[in-house]
Amino acid sequence: MRRHLSRLRGLLPDLRVLALLGTSGFRAAPLLMTASALLYVVGSVASVTGTLGYRVVIDAAARHDAHHAAVGAALVAALFTVSWVCGIVGAMQNSVLTDKVALLINTRLSRLTATVAGLELLERPDRLADLDQVRDNRRSVAGAPRQFLKGLQTLVRGGGILVLLITVYPPIVIVPLLGAVPALADRRASRLLKQADDDLAQDRRLLADLFRITTTAETAKELRISGVTRDLAARHMALGERVRSRSVSAARRSAAWEAGGWLVYAAGFCGAIVLLVLRAAHGHTSPGQVVMAVSLLRRAQGQVSGATDTAGAMGSAFRTAGRLLTLEDEVAAEHIATPRTAPVPARLVDGIRLQDVTFGYHGSREPVLRGVDLTLPAGATVAVVGENGAGKTTLVKLLTGMYRPTAGRITVDGTDLADIEPARWRERTTAAFQDFSRYQLTARQAVGVGDLPRADDDAAVRSAVRRADADATVERLPNGLDTQLGRYFSDGTELSGGQWQRLALARALMREEPLLTVLDEPTAALDAATESALYARWAQAAREGAGRGAVTVLVSHRFSTVRTADVIVVLEGGRVTEVGGHEELMTAGGPYSQLFTLQARGYLDSGRPAAPAG
Ligand SMILES: Nc1ncnc2c1ncn2[C@@H]1O[C@H](COP(=O)(O)OP(=O)(O)OP(=O)(O)O)[C@@H](O)[C@H]1O
Incomplete structure (x- = not known):
């Protein structure tokens, strides 16, 4: 039972x-x-x-x-x-x-x-x-x-x-029933193809990516300068050949199964016709019955091949729908597993704390962040510095609730971030990233989507544009904020990397009362002086918003900007190695002061005036 x-x-x-x-x-x-x-x-x-x-x-x-x-x-x-x-x-x-x-x-x-x-x-x-x-x-x-x-x-x-x-001759019903043989063979054939599809899925993704990289305008400049176009094209070809030969081999094996199944059916079909003709010759079956039976057997063949096509298509639909349900279940389970009912504080009093936070991406052997203990005080601007791959963006992803720590916890004024519904937390969070999106919308919409409920609020959009120092960019557009952006449309206006970035910044500034503002190298396409001026303005705005206790986290490789932050966090290999203000860290003579001095010397050696003095 x-x-x-x-x-x-x-x-x-x-x-x-x-x-x-x-x-x-x-x-x-x-x-x-x-x-x-x-x-x-x-x-x-x-x-x-x-x-x-x-x-x-x-x-x-x-x-x-x-x-x-x-x-x-x-x-x-x-x-x-x-x-x-x-x-x-x-x-x-x-x-x-x-x-x-x-x-x-x-x-x-x-x-x-x-x-x-x-x-x-x-x-x-x-x-x-x-x-x-x-x-x-x-x-x-x-x-x-x-x-x-x-x-x-x-x-x-x-x-x-x-x-x-x-009604014609009962034993010949065996022929349509023989249809199960090609049906089963077809099932086996489609399973072989599916297995090959699954095995080749990653290679195909890479292939599509290589094709995109080698054929789109976005990457053309970089590829030509670095001279890797041919090498990438050769890799694309070699990978394409490998994928092709493996899928052809799977297709051949699958075709052999299909052909075998149909041969069995064809033998039964021919045998039945011979039998009917012999019976008619001996007067056991009328000519009308023979013609009807042959016509029915041919139709039966059509039904069998139709049924196997249907079974194959249903099999694919079944697998796809199964995957869709599994993904939906997993997403729903994330919500149900931990009922996240804690409210987001209206304002921050203590700030955001990371307590012994460790995080590793799924399938990675090594954690990216290890034992991070950190306080982002309410009202502070916090700069995060570190080498490429140190874990800065990962830290930002945890703070914005994109991922949850593998161990340890992040608290917002004492409330575990894991207990807060991510959507609620994000309503009070705003962010601009280095890999910002280029929305092919009107300039107004491209900025407005930063705060959907106020997307049509002209004053709000213009204020965000002003705070991102993007007024000049918008003024230069043929129809101002109502200009269609991008290359997808014949009347679209394409922007430079820096102009796109300024609009992305404006989008991030649409929310005027966030508790957490994340700026993850969103100004990399702007010059150092503009970046510095922008950060100074935002730091001022952050100080004005200190009554709300808002925390601003900025990730930057430019120390002229970083030095203005209230708290500077140095990440090395996923660990926090230094925390403090600029003066304090310079006096300590640790990694921060070495990096700062190195960059300052670089500026001086190159004779640039905008050196970040200590
Ligand atoms: N989605 C991901 N899946 C698996 N590993 C990832 C993922 N994103 C980042 N990593 C790995 O995590 C490590 C830290 O990456 P992260 O982007 O946080 O570094 P970063 O300090 O922001 O670097 P950069 O200065 O280059 O932007 C890297 O080794 C990277 O390969």
């Missing part, structure tokens, strides 16, 4: 997938789906019973019975007309149905990626592979209602064919 129960429980996930596929058509367009199902049933019955007309016509003709021959011909004409009309109307309805379900699935997929709390879904290789598969194969799920209808058609036609064949 318990074994049965646990087996049933094991079937539950599959049943959920079936329910999703089976009901998607009815949920997207109930009337259309019902009408299509009716059309398929009526068309299938008409198509199979139409073959009865052959029998009537031929046997009547053999008896020189003109009346019955005419009745048979009328039957054939009427039933096949009904079947064709149903087929044509059904096909038209199908494409509408598929589009409606595609919209439903696309919405579900966008909701999944939009509601996911952190970045793991988009950055973890195994989840990324699942997400890629769902994105790439979502049309198969959208086509599930069509496959369901085709399955219904096969069932009705297959049943009708078996019944009519029994």
